[in-house]
Amino acid sequence: MTTPADSAPVSLSTVTGRPLTKRGEATRRRLLEAAEDVFAELGYHDASIVKITERAHVALGTFYLYFDSKQAIFEALVIDLNSRVRHSMSEAMAGARDRIEAERLGFEGFFEFTAAHPALYRVVREAEFVSPATLRLHYERIVDGYRAGLAAAQQQGEIADDLDVEIAAWALMGAGELIGMRYLLWERDAAGRPPQHIDPAVLDGMSAFIARALRPAGKED
Amino acid sequence: MTTPADSAPVSLSTVTGRPLTKRGEATRRRLLEAAEDVFAELGYHDASIVKITERAHVALGTFYLYFDSKQAIFEALVIDLNSRVRHSMSEAMAGARDRIEAERLGFEGFFEFTAAHPALYRVVREAEFVSPATLRLHYERIVDGYRAGLAAAQQQGEIADDLDVEIAAWALMGAGELIGMRYLLWERDAAGRPPQHIDPAVLDGMSAFIARALRPAGKED
Amino acid sequence: MTTPADSAPVSLSTVTGRPLTKRGEATRRRLLEAAEDVFAELGYHDASIVKITERAHVALGTFYLYFDSKQAIFEALVIDLNSRVRHSMSEAMAGARDRIEAERLGFEGFFEFTAAHPALYRVVREAEFVSPATLRLHYERIVDGYRAGLAAAQQQGEIADDLDVEIAAWALMGAGELIGMRYLLWERDAAGRPPQHIDPAVLDGMSAFIARALRPAGKED
Amino acid sequence: MTTPADSAPVSLSTVTGRPLTKRGEATRRRLLEAAEDVFAELGYHDASIVKITERAHVALGTFYLYFDSKQAIFEALVIDLNSRVRHSMSEAMAGARDRIEAERLGFEGFFEFTAAHPALYRVVREAEFVSPATLRLHYERIVDGYRAGLAAAQQQGEIADDLDVEIAAWALMGAGELIGMRYLLWERDAAGRPPQHIDPAVLDGMSAFIARALRPAGKED
DNA sequence: GATGAATGAGTGTTCATTCAT
DNA sequence: GATGAATGAACACTCATTCAT
Missing domain, CATH: 1.10.10.60 (Homeodomain-like)
Structure with missing residues (x-):
């Protein structure tokens, strides 16, 4: 990827x-x-x-x-964060044995980065009126990577062959975004601080959801 | 629901x-x-x-x-749109025979509403800094409905019993949000106007994705 | 008077x-x-x-x-308060045996009214830019009464004959205004409420001051 | 002082x-x-x-x-004028031989300043609702100087020893304020301009009034 | 490279006043 | 007599941007 x-x-x-x-x-x-x-x-x-x-x-x-201008630094920042989050995800996925595992690790990397850089979320969700082009760039670059990874996995038979990888990529990205918002950014520990890592149970739940959605028919854990 | x-x-x-x-x-x-x-x-x-x-x-x-204040009308608007989109979704799901079909119809209603009221998207995605409380209210009200529907369906055996309905609800909501953004708000027809309805192929693709993610093991179309 | x-x-x-x-x-x-x-x-x-x-x-x-208009009610109020404070002062001075006593009683009446109607102070001191004519009317009406009283007393030999009654009238009015401000409006009791009556010691002090200023040469208590 | x-x-x-x-x-x-x-x-x-x-x-x-803010410059202005008027008064009193003369000179300095800086009056009389704290500061600073001067003079036997210097200070300040208002700010010369100096007759009248009020018993001019 | 004083267009909000009912 | 919805001028304050030093 x-x-x-x-x-x-x-x-x-x-x-x-x-x-x-x-x-x-x-x-x-x-x-x-x-x-x-x-x-x-x-x-x-x-x-x-x-x-x-x-x-x-x-x-x-x-x-x-x-x-x-103010907008210029905003765009530079989005691009910068985008590179870095994609890098984090790639790194995290590096040792995966198959696509299903890669997904889990990729999301883990994504959540890790999100926790450390909440700006990614906050800034992106505001970008619509500040710099729509940059907003699209951000999402499309991530989705591109996703789609490529899914398509390759589909070739390998690791994921269902009747899956529309483009749509799946957008769906997964959206799922990741809201799960991260809900369980990282909104969550507060006893001291009122946001958690630095995603709750493993949530990551499990999400991975199971994704695995089911991607897995070829007839293949179960 | x-x-x-x-x-x-x-x-x-x-x-x-x-x-x-x-x-x-x-x-x-x-x-x-x-x-x-x-x-x-x-x-x-x-x-x-x-x-x-x-x-x-x-x-x-x-x-x-x-x-x-300006913020007050913003909040009133979010609450108003929230009620209406939930109403649209409920209406759309009314005649569904099972949860899988309900999901498809619900999303269809959601996309229908989004196309007619792009403010829902644009406004919500800006709400983080304008009125975080209202932002949460919006998502939580939708997710609440979702979760209730999924839980009921789980009781009926219509969807996988090992699914974490809370997480699934957030994931589905996120998926819907980005799919709507990508295929409704960003899409333009020949005349440069945004489409009034979601592309049926996209709805099919998304429904297939969801169906797979929710369906009990061993049950295929 | x-x-x-x-x-x-x-x-x-x-x-x-x-x-x-x-x-x-x-x-x-x-x-x-x-x-x-x-x-x-x-x-x-x-x-x-x-x-x-x-x-x-x-x-x-x-x-x-x-x-x-807003200004009109303001002016009506000043005129109204002015009549009433002058009435209070006249009433208070009614039984005085001489001018020196009258002064003391007059001020007592003035302070009584001030405590009950702080608006008199507060409103008047703002009147300069709201309705200068009314502001003058207010002061002049009071000073007129004063001057008349002092002049009559001067005829009677009750107060020094080399006193300029006009100037004395303005001086006394000013003294009363600031003493009232300082010892009534700014004062607070244990419960944080403004006093309803002037501190008798202050009234004594002020009366002594006035008596000395007015009394004919060679006459002491 | x-x-x-x-x-x-x-x-x-x-x-x-x-x-x-x-x-x-x-x-x-x-x-x-x-x-x-x-x-x-x-x-x-x-x-x-x-x-x-x-x-x-x-x-x-x-x-x-x-x-x-607007209020901040207002306060700065009051404080500034306050320093300057006190300075003017001190300067004017510098060569006085006794307290009675000092009073006359001090008021002369005060009126001089008032004529040159009518803002002092106008602004202060509005300060009640704009910045009560600053209003008090202004009066208290002047009164403090006054009281100190009177107390010292009392030690010297220059003024009556049964005088309450605090009350006298407030009374004198009030007298000066209204005399200044009446004979400087309200007065207009033939050309409709306010006078640049107090009418000497008024200053005489006022000084006589003050002298009488302060002088020890039995001491006449 | 770095500084920070100066600019002025833009905006949320208030409130005296009018008038149709 | 009384009501209260509607009006719009006015104003304090912010902030991205410029530029002389």
Whole structure:
């Protein structure tokens, strides 16, 4: 389940158009991390550039050396998170023996990432009116990977051959999104903190649901 | 799959605190409909009270006779749409012979409503930072209905008895949400208009997926 | 220390221009009392017609049957309070044997009224920008009475003959105003309620101060 | 009659929280001066931030770099005027030979300041509902100085030893306030302009009144 | 590279007043 | 006499963006 690298991993200064120096690269990273925190906490609209620059320990004007606009950093952030979540999922699926197991591990990776980066959820669910193109990009890149994996597994006979992999991919992604929202983001432990890992019982339940949905007819555990 | 009626279907004037006159009730409805359109088109933040009142053909100040704030009409709208989508789903499921069929019909009703009221999607996905409580209410009310239906069906042996109905309910709701987003809201016909009905092939694909996920072991079509 | 009665004690409906019926008169009174409370509590600007009508148990529109505007009721209230405070002062001074005693009793009456009607203070001190003419009227009417009393006493040799009674009148009025503010309106008892009567020690202190300022040379207690 | 300097004469930017640059300090001062004019002319409520910033030749948003709110600049202004009027009074009293003379000079300084800064009056008399705490601060700071001066004079035997200096201080302050209102703010010369100095006859009359009230028994001019 | 003062368009909300019933 | 729905001007405040230093 490989994903082609993005065109240019080299960040350019918006003002000079040239590749960033090492120092510049660090500032840009700090801004992006600050944005992740601030967007996750306040949402796109209540987040402000001042808050982002404050959290990044950078002056207000510096922001515009690295990003053209508030929307630009939002898009950069979504793309960044998207790469990273897909990377997490691939890593998690690495040692899987079959697609059914891969699914479980992939979702585990997804939930792991979600717990560590709630911005992914919060930000994406707001993206519809901020940057619809980026929103689609995000979902489509994940679904693409999914579909590819499912199609390959279908070739291998690991999953039902009458399954529409495209539809299944969207359905699974939606299922993962709401399960994550419900059992990670909404959940609070005794101390009122969100859990860092998905409840194993939930992961089991979800995996069973998925396994049943994908498995070829006549094959049971 | 019954849902208990909300406590008080009587709208109160925010200013007098008394039940609305017929004229008042009509104005309130106009505002709510205008808000649905404006929120769906522009999103919560770019929507403005002026835009809503203009679309409702009402003066600006009139707004505040019926709603306490922008957030208040947002919440009222979510609750209103929630009631109506659940009603649509119930209606659609009415004649189903078994749960599997009910699921298909229910989703059909859901998609029908989504196509007619895109605000449901757009507005809900923004609700996280506008009114988290309302967001949860929305999902939980739907999931509650779902879970009840699934549990009953499980009793009847119509669906797998080892299924965790709670988790399944969230998974199905998420699947429906993304499928609707992808195949209704993002889809455009030749004229560039979004379709009014879900593509039957997609509904088939999704139903097959669900059927497989729910059906008791050993039972095939 | 007589004050000529105001021209017309007959209230007219602002809408018909005719004298009010008994019922109308009562409503007008209720509005005026409500206004006294609301203005005293919130000040002119934060007071609203709605709040006044609510407190008067009258519908919003009714207000405009009795007063032309918010400013109009404000002015009516100041004039009303002014008549009443002057009446209180005259009553209090009735049995005085000389002017020095009259002063003490007059101030006592003034403080009594102030404690019962804090609106007098609060409203007057805001009147500068609301209705300067009414503000002057208020002070001048009181000062007129004062001056007349002082002048008469001067004739009698009860107070120093080299005293400028006009200036003394303004000075005494100012003294009374701030003493009232400091020791009545700002004071709070153990339960946090403002006192209903001036602290006798303060009245003594103030009377001594005034006595010294007014008394003819060579005359001591 | 010394007054301890306020803790920190360093203005802080409300936005960075750091001490202001020279340029910033100038802008802040311009805003404060504009506010003095606008509040004096229109009163607190009819003054608007736009009007203040226009008069200060500064953009609207700039206001909020220096003050948190309309109320905040109002309070800053009262405090500022308070310091300055007390300074004027101290200066004026500097060369006085005794307390009686000091009183006359102090009031002269007070009236001088009042004529040049009518905002002091107008703004303070509105402060009750805008910022009661600041209102008290203003009066108490002046009264504190007064009381200290009177108490010292009492020690010296310059004023009557049976005088309650606290009460006398409030009485004198009130007298000064109303005399200033009546003979400075309400007075108009032939050209309709308010006088720049108090009528000497009034100052004489007032001083005589005060002298009599303060002087020890048996001491005449 | 970095700074932070300055800008001004935009928006939610209030409230005195009117008028049809 | 009384009601209360409707009106719309006015205003405090926010914040993305620019630019001189």
